[in-house]
Amino acid sequence: MKLRISGFLVAALLVIGFAAQARSGEIRAYPLSRDTLVKQAYEYFYALDYPACIEILERVHTAHPLDPGATTFLLEARVFEELYRQDLLDTTFYANDGFLTGKHPTPEDPIARDRIFALADEAVREADARISRNARDVDALYARGWARSLRSSYMAMVERSFSAAFHLALQAHSDEARVLQIDPGYTDAKLVVGTYQYVIGALPWGFKLIFGFAGITGSKATGMTMLRDDFQAGPMTSVEAGTVIALFLRREARYQNAIAVVRTLENRYPHDFLFALEEANLRKDAGEGMAAATAYETLLKDARKPGYFPSSHLELAYFGLGEALRGQRHYSEAAQAYEQAAWMQGSGAELKRRSLVAAGKSRDLNGQRDLAIRDYQAAISNGSDTTQGDIARRLLKTPYREQ
Numbered sequence: 001m002k003l004r005i006s007g008f009l010v011a012a013l014l015v016i017g018f019a020a021q022a023r024s025g026e027i028r029a030y031p032l033s034r035d036t037l038v039k040q041a042y043e044y045f046y047a048l049d050y051p052a053c054i055e056i057l058e059r060v061h062t063a064h065p066l067d068p069g070a071t072t073f074l075l076e077a078r079v080f081e082e083l084y085r086q087d088l089l090d091t092t093f094y095a096n097d098g099f100l101t102g103k104h105p106t107p108e109d110p111i112a113r114d115r116i117f118a119l120a121d122e123a124v125r126e127a128d129a130r131i132s133r134n135a136r137d138v139d140a141l142y143a144r145g146w147a148r149s150l151r152s153s154y155m156a157m158v159e160r161s162f163s164a165a166f167h168l169a170l171q172a173h174s175d176e177a178r179v180l181q182i183d184p185g186y187t188d189a190k191l192v193v194g195t196y197q198y199v200i201g202a203l204p205w206g207f208k209l210i211f212g213f214a215g216i217t218g219s220k221a222t223g224m225t226m227l228r229d230d231f232q233a234g235p236m237t238s239v240e241a242g243t244v245i246a247l248f249l250r251r252e253a254r255y256q257n258a259i260a261v262v263r264t265l266e267n268r269y270p271h272d273f274l275f276a277l278e279e280a281n282l283r284k285d286a287g288e289g290m291a292a293a294t295a296y297e298t299l300l301k302d303a304r305k306p307g308y309f310p311s312s313h314l315e316l317a318y319f320g321l322g323e324a325l326r327g328q329r330h331y332s333e334a335a336q337a338y339e340q341a342a343w344m345q346g347s348g349a350e351l352k353r354r355s356l357v358a359a360g361k362s363r364d365l366n367g368q369r370d371l372a373i374r375d376y377q378a379a380i381s382n383g384s385d386t387t388q389g390d391i392a393r394r395l396l397k398t399p400y401r402e403q
Contacts (some may be wrong), residue, residue, distance in 0.1 A: 026185040027185050027186075027187050027233055028138075028183060028185045028186050028187075028235075029186070029187070029188055029234075029235035029236050030139050030142060030143065030188070030236065031069075031139065032060070032064065032067060032069045032070055032073070033069070033235060033236045035060065037056050037059065037060050038056075038057070038060055038073060040056055041053045041056040041057045041060070041073070041077070044056070045076075045077060046239065046268075046272050047269065047271050047272060047309075047311070048084060048272060048273055048274065048309070048310060048311035048312075049310040049311055050077055050080065050081035050084065050311070051081075053077045054074065054077045054078065054081065057070075057073050057074040057077050058074060060073065061073075061074045066126050066129070067126065068123045068126035068127040068130070068139075068140055068143035068144065068147065069142075069143045071119055071122050071123040071126060071143075072119075072123045072143045072146050072147045072150070074119060075116065075119040075120055075123055075147055075150050075151075076146070076150055078115060078116050078119060079116055079150050079151075079153060082109065082112045082116065082154070082158070083153075083154070083157060084311075084313070085346075085348075086106050086158065086348045086349070086350075087313060087316060087348030087350070087351040088106070088157050088158070088348065090277065090281075090316045090351075091246075091247050091250065091278060091281065092281055092316075092320065092323075106158055106349050106350055107349055108158055108159065113154075113158075116150075116151070116154055117151065119147075120147050120148070120150065120151040123144065123147035124144055124147055124148065126140075126143075127140040127141070127143050127144035127147070128140075128144070131144070136182050138182050138183045138186055141176075141178050141179045141182075142175070142179050142186065142188065142189055144175050145172040145173070145174075145175030145176040145179070145189070145192060146172070146176075146192075148168050148171050148172040148175065149168070149169060149172035149192060151168055152164075152165040152166070152168035152169045152172065153165070155168070172192055173192055173193060173196045176189040176191075176192040177189075177193050187229060187230055187233050187234045187235065187237075188230065188234045188235060188236045188237040190226040190227065190229055190230040190234070190241070191227070191230050191234065191237040191240055191241050193226060194222075194223045194224070194226025194227040194229075194230060194241070194244075195223060195227065195244050196218060196223070197218040197219050197220075197222045197223030197226060198218065198219075198220050198222075198224055198227065198248060199218065199223070200217060200218025200219075200223075201218040201219040201221070201222070201223055202220050203218075224245070227241045227244055227245050227248075228241075228245065231245060231261075239265060239268070239269075242261050242262075242264060242265050243265070245258075245261050246258045246261040246262050246265075246278065246282075249261065250281075250282060250285065253285075255282050255283075255285055255286035256286065258282050259279060259282045259283070259286070262275060262278050262279050262282060263279065266279065271310060272309075273299075273303065273309040273311060273312040273313065274316075276299050276302070276309075277299060277316055277317055277320065279295065280292060280295035280296045280299055280317070280320055280324075284320060284324045284327070289324070289327065289328050290324075290328055292320075292324040293324040293325055293328065293330075296317050296318075296320050296321035300314060300317050300318070300321070303317070313346070314340075314344055315341040315342075315344035315346070315347040315348075315351055315355070318337045318338070318340040318341035318344065318355075319337070319338065319341040319351060319354070319355050319358075321334075321337040322334045322336075322337035322338035322355070322358060322359070322362070323358070325337060326358070326361075326362050329365075331362045331363070331366035332362070332366050332368075334358075334359075334362040335359045335362035335363050335368075335371070335375075338355045338356070338358045338359035338362060338375075339355070339356075339359045339375070341355040342355035342356045342359065342378070349382065349383060350386075350388075352379075352382050353383050353386055353388035353389065353392075354388055356375045356376070356378045356382065356388070356392070357375070357376065357379045357391050357392050357395070359372075359375040360372040360373070360374075360375035360376045360379065360392065360400065361400040363375060364395070364399040364401070365400065365401075365402060369399060372395070372399065372400070373396060376392040376393075376395050376396050377392075377396070379391075380392045380393060380396075
């Protein structure tokens with residue numbers, strides 16, 4: 001699913017295992033968001049055509065020196081270009097708490113990292129300069145919060161620096177909450193604040209007590225209301241709000257509600273590969289069996305039509321197809337789909353390991369022990385000191401059996 005997942009999702013992942021008073025009803029947004037070039041860039045963004053998006057936003061950045069919003073727009077595109085390259089934008093990876101507890105190292109590109117951190121630092125400096133002159137500058141506060149949340153997302157998802165990322169996410173929440181305090185009509189800021197409210201409200205009682213002592217409180221109902229407000233009316237972040245709503249509904253096993261939200265996103269951006277992938281993922285999780293497998297197969301067929309998806313990562317669809325087929329006990333076909341996912345050119349390191357272990361399990365369930373061993377050995381070769389590498393070593397000793 002398309003995840004423009006800023007610090008709000010980082011906060012979600014970490015704690016489950018962020019002028020004048022507006023007139024009532026008035027909705028405001030960052031002024032540069034109305035720029036024609038910015039709007040054009042985000043059409044490419046939601047088609048996952050990051051190079052085209054970045055080319056435009058580089059021009060916007062040059063044309064608007066010292067504008068923290070221009071810098072943050074470019075930062076966002078750079079962050080998600082890198083997350084997509086590493087297959088880290090499929091919500092299947094975040095739909096359970098294993099993301100937080102396991103070892104999932106990814107090969108960090110130091111050039112991409114340095115470029116991202118430099119843009120984040122630049123945006124914060126530019127925002128700080130404006131806030132020092134006017135502490136109620138909601139646009140600068142909003143841009144600073146967004147830049148902090150983007151950096152925290154990268155740190156959590158790529159570097160797995162959860163503690164540092166969480167502190168940045170809290171700072172992002174503080175900025176966006178201040179925006180809404182000054183200007184309640186700044187609906188885009190509800191994305192971070194609403195997600196923060198929902199996540200804290202969803203914590204088990206013991207964790208709520210601990211966070212409460214630190215002054216961190218929240219409400220699921222309040223959070224969801226804020227996210228829905230943003231989904232319906234946010235000038236810049238309505239798509240992101242829908243993405244987060246669907247993820248939370250998926251965690252709650254409210255699959256049909258989540259599918260309805262994703263369908264809305266698909267209708268707005270029919271050529272976004274990850275939105276189409278998410279509907280198939282949700283149908284799989286909803287237990288729709290072979291209907292889910294058919295949805296993945298249709299997605300793969302569409303992805304092969306010239307120009308249908310400007311950008312697609314077929315390995316993500318093959319992995320989902322494997323999951324759907326294994327759930328229907330079609331073990332041989334599932335193994336083949338997983339192996340396709342693992343060996344697709346450009347398949348991310350973590351997805352490759354997960355796919356190979358899943359393929360090995362399917363081979364074991366199909367009585368193909370020699371082929372299962374081959375897959376487990378390949379998983380270990382692609383990351384011995386990882387969660388999937390540990391699992392593969394255990395399964396080399398004892399064939400996998402359905403739990």
